[in-house]
Amino acid sequence: MTSSAADAAPRRPTVAVLGTGIMGSGMARSLLRAGLDVRAWNRTQAKAAPLAADGATVVETAEEAVRGADVILTMLNDGPAVAAALTAASPGLRTGQVLLQSSTVGLDATADLARRAADAGLVYLDAPVSGTKQPAEQGTLTVFVSGPSTARASVNPVLDAIGQRTVWVAETPGAASRLKLVVNTWVITMVNNIAECLNLAEGLRIDPQTFLDVMRGGPLDSAYLQGKSAALLSGDLTPSFSVSNALKDSRLILDAAQESGVRLDLVAASADRFARAEAAGHGGEDMIATYYAGRAPEKDGD
Incomplete structure (x- = not known):
């Protein structure tokens, strides 16, 4: 029996990027360079549109972005913005999807978003990043992650693409924030x-x-x-x-x-x-x- 290298290679995750401002667009491009499938959504669609030239699928709604995605990466301004995006995306969510929440939202919002994720059946990873525009574009951020280690295998390709270092802080959300x-x-x-x-x-x-x-x-x-x-x-x-x-x-x-x-x-x-x-x-x-x-x-x- 023979098998090709492609057959043996693990499937690359599809990533929905919600929020394509300075940081989100840079992270999306790093994901694309790593060969991952990216669906990009932003409340102001014009900010997401340039990512199409880099190979992203730019969609009009958060629901379209998350439907069928393996990992949902949120990089929005604050907790209410993330919560609003998840509400908008809710018809497209499915149980078991990983929510990689990388916005800096504070402790109360982190707890609220963890509850929302649990209610939706999502695996919640509290994953803020250290770095600004250039590291985001270069894929050299430092990512702090707290959440179940059972999700590591599914998110490692994403973390490796956006960061040069991942620090797993704890098994429960909040510690990374x-x-x-x-x-x-x-x-x-x-x-x-x-x-x-x-x-x-x-x-x-x-x-x-x-x-x-x-x-x-x-x-x-x-x-x-x-x-x-x-x-x-x-x-x-x-x-x-x-x-x-x-x-x-x-x-x-x-x-x-x-x-x-x-x-x-x-x-x-x-x-x-x-x-x-x-x-x-x-x-x-x-x-x-x-x-x-x-x-x-x-x-x-x-």
Whole structure:
């Protein structure tokens, strides 16, 4: 008896991607490069349309996207958006499908979505990602996953396509989202630290590049410091992660901290800065635009 290599190869899963913004579109393209079948849906269909040129099947409804899919990957803005997408998709859902929920939605929404998934007979994997636009497009995200390990075999091709590293945190949903909030606390305070250093340099009439040159190559330097500073100083505020999304995540972190009895002064201050930057019209720009929340006001005669 003979068999071909194709006969021996495991079947690649079909993936429904719900949400094709900055992150979702990048993840969809990474899935396509890995040879997976992708159905893409977005509330604003024009955002999903470009994926057709990469080989995705772009559909008009969430129901069409999930019908017959093996894995449903959600990458939407917040918990209500994910819940609304699942409600819209519900006629196309079937028992046993895996819901890989990768949006950052906070702890309460994660618990709510897990309940919704259970009611629909879905296998729920709490799977937020660490990384922004470029890692999403390159398939080099870090994925935190909590949920039943029995689902690993079915989702590993998806996880391998979108990320360079998968961290299985726990067997029950929620643990991955808690870890993501800790990681985002580091990112949020770091980007505001960079912005404040640049604000102070400007206020003290120090060339920001002098500060960056002093830091370069030393123990306190980082690619993040240099990269975010270079983007700001060049005027390129194309969002890898926007001010408005950073504000949303800051509030999720503060909610979780309050529930757990922890005081986070730096995140509270960061949320205030993001809110001021958003109010000044920078909400859709990269989160380093928090710089504009602390920019020294012009003085008479300047």
